[in-house]
Amino acid sequence: MRAAELFVQCLENEGVEYIFGIPGEENLDVMDALLLAKVRFITTRHEQGAAFMADVYGRLTGRAGVCLATLGPGATNLVTGFADADMDRAPIVAIAGQGATTRMHKESHQVLDLVNLFEPISKYSVQVREPGIIPEIVRKAFKDAQTEKPGGSFIALPENIASESVEGKAPLKVQHPLLPLAREEKIEQAAGLIDGARYPLVMAGNGVIRSGASDALVRFAEKLNVPVATTFMAKGVMPFSHELSLGTVGLQAKDYVACGFDRADVVLCVGYDMVEYHPQLWHPDREKRIVHLDMSPAEVDEHYIVAAGVIGEIGSSLERIAARATRHETYYAGSLRQTIVEEIRAYVEDDGFPVRPQRILSDLRKVLEPEDIVISDVGAHKMWVARMYEAERPNTCIISNGFASMGIGVPGAIAAKLVKPDATVVTVTGDAGFMMNSQEIETALRLGTAIVILIWNDSKYGLIRWHQLRRFGRESHIDFSNPDFVKYAESFGAKGYRVDAAGDLAPILRKAIADDTVVVIDCPVDYEENMKLTEKMGSLVCPV
Ligand SMILES: Cc1ncc(C[n+]2csc(CCOP(=O)(O)OP(=O)(O)O)c2C)c(N)n1
Ligand SMILES: [Mg+2]
Numbered sequence: 019m020r021a022a023e024l025f026v027q028c029l030e031n032e033g034v035e036y037i038f039g040i041p042g043e044e045n046l047d048v049m050d051a052l053l054l055a056k057v058r059f060i061t062t063r064h065e066q067g068a069a070f071m072a073d074v075y076g077r078l079t080g081r082a083g084v085c086l087a088t089l090g091p092g093a094t095n096l097v098t099g100f101a102d103a104d105m106d107r108a109p110i111v112a113i114a115g116q117g118a119t120t121r122m123h124k125e126s127h128q129v130l131d132l133v134n135l136f137e138p139i140s141k142y143s144v145q146v147r148e149p150g151i152i153p154e155i156v157r158k159a160f161k162d163a164q165t166e167k168p169g170g171s172f173i174a175l176p177e178n179i180a181s182e183s184v185e186g187k188a189p190l191k192v193q194h195p196l197l198p199l200a201r202e203e204k205i206e207q208a209a210g211l212i213d214g215a216r217y218p219l220v221m222a223g224n225g226v227i228r229s230g231a232s233d234a235l236v237r238f239a240e241k242l243n244v245p246v247a248t249t250f251m252a253k254g255v256m257p258f259s260h261e262l263s264l265g266t267v268g269l270q271a272k273d274y275v276a277c278g279f280d281r282a283d284v285v286l287c288v289g290y291d292m293v294e295y296h297p298q299l300w301h302p303d304r305e306k307r308i309v310h311l312d313m314s315p316a317e318v319d320e321h322y323i324v325a326a327g328v329i330g331e332i333g334s335s336l337e338r339i340a341a342r343a344t345r346h347e348t349y350y351a352g353s354l355r356q357t358i359v360e361e362i363r364a365y366v367e368d369d370g371f372p373v374r375p376q377r378i379l380s381d382l383r384k385v386l387e388p389e390d391i392v393i394s395d396v397g398a399h400k401m402w403v404a405r406m407y408e409a410e411r412p413n414t415c416i417i418s419n420g421f422a423s424m425g426i427g428v429p430g431a432i433a434a435k436l437v438k439p440d441a442t443v444v445t446v447t448g449d450a451g452f453m454m455n456s457q458e459i460e461t462a463l464r465l466g467t468a469i470v471i472l473i474w475n476d477s478k479y480g481l482i483r484w485h486q487l488r489r490f491g492r493e494s495h496i497d498f499s500n501p502d503f504v505k506y507a508e509s510f511g512a513k514g515y516r517v518d519a520a521g522d523l524a525p526i527l528r529k530a531i532a533d534d535t536v537v538v539i540d541c542p543v544d545y546e547e548n549m550k551l552t553e554k555m556g557s558l559v560c561p562v
Contacts, residue, residue, distance in 0.1 A: 021149035022047035022180040024187055026055045028156035031189030034084050036060050036075065036436065037113075038068035042088020044115030044128075047180040060465065062429070063457040065092050069099025069112065070429035070455065071436075074393065077108035078413055078437045080228065082163040082171070086113045089174075090128030093135065098423050101139040104170035105293060105420035106251065107224060109163040111171045112136070116145065118178035136172035145174040149184035157190040165195065166313040167291070168228065197229075197313055200330030200338070207326040208286070208309045208335075209342035215284035215307070217350055218244045221267060221300075224251035225289020225312050227412045231333035235288060236260065238336040242343055244286075245351040247275050249294045250400075250419040254409030264351060265358050266404050268295040268419065271552060273405065274358050277560035278351055282306060284325075289313075289332055293420045297321035311335050354562040362406050372542035373520045375402035378474070381524040382444065383408050385531065390414065390442040391434045395427030395451035398480035398548055403446050425454035428471060432458060435467040442531050444470040449500050450479050459510045462536045470530045473503055474543040484548040507538035517541040 025048060029037070038060045041049045052059050062068040065087040072083030083103070087096050093114040103110035116122070117129040136143040142162040144155055159171035212218050226235055232255040239246045239262045246256040247264040256263045264275045279285065279300040286309040298321045301308075307325040310316040313332060316324050328335045365376035379402060382392065393416040394403040400417060409415040416434065418426050427447035435443045452473050462469055474480075479496040486493050507514030513533050515526045523541060530537040 019184055020047055020051065020180070021152060021182045021184050022051040023054070024149065024152050024184050025156065025175065025180070026051040026057065028153055028189040029057055029084065030055055032156065032160045032192060033081065037084045037086050038062055038071040039086030040065055040068065040088070040092060042092050042115055044089045044117060044177040045086065045175065045180065047177070048086070048113070048115070048175065060461070062461050064455060065095035066099050066425060067429040067455050067458040067461065069096045069110070070102065070426045071433040072110045072112070073099050073103035073106065073108050073426070074416060074430035074433040075437060076103055076110050076168070077106065077416065078434060080109065080164070082109040082111045082160050083433065084111045084113065088115045089117055089132065090130050093130070093132050097135070097139065098425070099429070100136070100170050100172070102418055102421040102423045102426060104139050104141070106418050107167045107169060107228065107291065107420065109168040111159050111163050111173065113173050113175060116174040116176040119147070119176050120178065122176070132172070132174045136170070140170040140172045142171040144172070146176065146179050149179055149182050150187055152184070153187055153190045157192070160192070166197070166228070197331040200328045200335045204326060204328045205335065205338045205342065208311065208328050209339050211284050211307055211309055211326055212242065212244075212286065212339065212343045217282045218242070218284045218286065218346065219278050219282035220244055220246040220286045220288060221290055222246055222248045222252045222255050222288045223290035223294060224249065225291065226252055226255045226332060227289070229289065229313060229332040231289070231336060232412045234333035234336040238340045241340045241345065243346045243349055245278060245355070247278060249290065250404045250417040251294055252289070253404070253407070253415040253417065254412045257410040258408040259410060261355065264355060267300065268404060269401060270299060272555045272558055274354065274361060274558070274561070276300065277562045278354055280560060281350065281562050284309065286311060288336070291420070292317055292319060292322060351562060357561040362408065369520045370544060371520050372544040373517060373523060374544045375399070375474075375547050376406055377520055378523065378541060378543065379403065379406040381527060382446070382472070385524055385527045386442060386444065388414070390444070391416065391438060393427055393430045393434055393443065393445050395445065395447035396422050396424045397448035397451055398484055398545060399446055399448050399474045399543070401481070424448070424451040427451055428455045429458045431469040431471070432462050432465065432467050435469055436465070442470070444472055446472050446474065448480060449473055449475045449477060450498070456506070459507070459512055459536055459538070463511055468534045469536055470527070471536070471538045472527070473538065473540050475500060475503070475540050476543050476545045478545070480545050480548070483545070484552070487549055488552055503538055503540035507536070510536070512536040512538055514538045514540070
């Protein structure tokens with residue numbers, strides 16, 4: 019057997035369904051071996067698109083998404099999407115070809131030290147040095163990528179090794195380690211802290227989704243009568259419609275939900291990751307007691323000194339603490355919740371044009387079912403999605419908030435549609451982020467993955483303008499012009515619509531969903547709302 023065939027067998031053994039990527043000269047053997055495999059290769063138009071697809075696949079399934087590129091420029095093109103997965107704690111395995119081991123010690127065409135390139139953005143970065151170790155390398159790559167906290171593994175496969183023959187080797191048994199349960203004394207300690215709190219607050223992060231503990235979290239909150247805020251990457255773990263939900267935290271500036279943190283004396287951080295929302299922002303005075311409930315110990319931070327660390331399987335920890343702690347009969351966050359809801363619903367009927375962010379998100383919510391998926395790109399629009407999109411289920415609002423890279427929206431939507439073919443998938447994207455990976459529209463059409471791409475058109479790097487106005491009161495180098503997005507979509511064979519009035523948006527969205535193909539919607543957005551929000555938050559009086 020060729021080493022490349024053994025490699026592909028190992029991928030099949032891991033249950034890999036898709037490999038996203040672009041073939042090259044240095045992985046001819048792997049590409050050829052794939053012809054005999056059940057794994058489906060999805061040819062993309064940029065390696066970055068492939069990496070983002072693997073990223074979102076991993077995030078939605080908990081199983082490593084796989085991307086592949088050739089050596090040198092192919093591998094460097096993977097870097098951004100791969101780093102995004104690694105920092106968003108999505109399991110990903112990247113495979114790159116490499117020059118032959120006989121030419122790696124000297125200057126050589128397209129050869130870069132890929133293992134070192136991926137080292138700081140991965141949990142495991144390795145080169146195959148001989149065929150016999152392939153089963154161990156592939157197993158370890160997947161195990162590391164998928165184990166808490168999930169992240170990236172990188173494998174370089176030199177061309178001469180891929181074509182060598184290998185005997186007597188087979189894929190290793192796939193085993194998923196069960197997480198240990200938290201220690202009893204820690205459960206007691208956490209329950210005691212919650213009992214002693216006057217204003218307890220839960221902040222839920224993406225770890226809750228990864229551990230499938232959303233229902234346990236809702237039961238916990240209901241039993242103890244405590245409010246729950248979620249980070250961007252945990253939207254939906256507590257349905258927004260739930261009376262105990264305070265929506266989403268993480269806007270760097272002050273927001274209503276931050277009032278809940280001001281008031282809280284005990285914050286229970288569940289599956290929370292400070293890569294999303296720095297403790298200094300919600301805990302500047304360091305006066306609160308923090309319960310850290312997660313699968314791994316807390317990161318060290320002077321604003322995150324833990325009063326109790328409950329390390330172990332999250333769902334079980336929540337259930338056991340809820341069983342011991344006493345219900346808080348008085349509820350302090352009712353008026354705060356009411357203000358947050360009113361804030362979200364304030365512009366539902368607003369007819370202003372360009373369309374206000376609030377109206378766009380309320381229309382989007384109206385046309386989608388609870389299990390449909392919204393994926394956001396990165397920019398001012400992301401802040402509005404995080405703040406205002408009412409997510410009702412985990413993993414139905416995908417936001418990159420660890421690495422927070424522009425360009426995830428279009429390829430991410432393709433992966434989401436592959437994972438959830440029955441859900442409507444809508445990308446909310448800025449005009450700049452859209453253009454970073456719009457070439458993948460062709461991939462989507464070729465695959466037949468119907469996605470709706472809702473572009474918030476301001477002809478600017480809107481988020482950067484927002485920051486500039488806030489800091490300096492003037493703009494610097496944030497303007498550009500756009501192609502005609504409708505014609506652009508049509509030139510691929512996709513559909514395109516332009517929104518000319520606020521009232522058109524919902525009907526266009528409904529039509530786009532019914533079209534059941536790739537649809538681009540060009541929606542002019544009123545980003546004067548950005549600074550209005552900043553001003554409003556500057557003079558915010560907490561309703562709690
Ligand atoms: C790859 C990458 N480059 C740059 C940035 C910094 N950045 C964050 S948001 C933003 C502007 C995004 O513009 P656009 O996509 O039009 O969205 P808008 O802010 O206008 O909604 C930039 C440049 C980033 N996060 N990722
Ligand atoms: Mg823009």
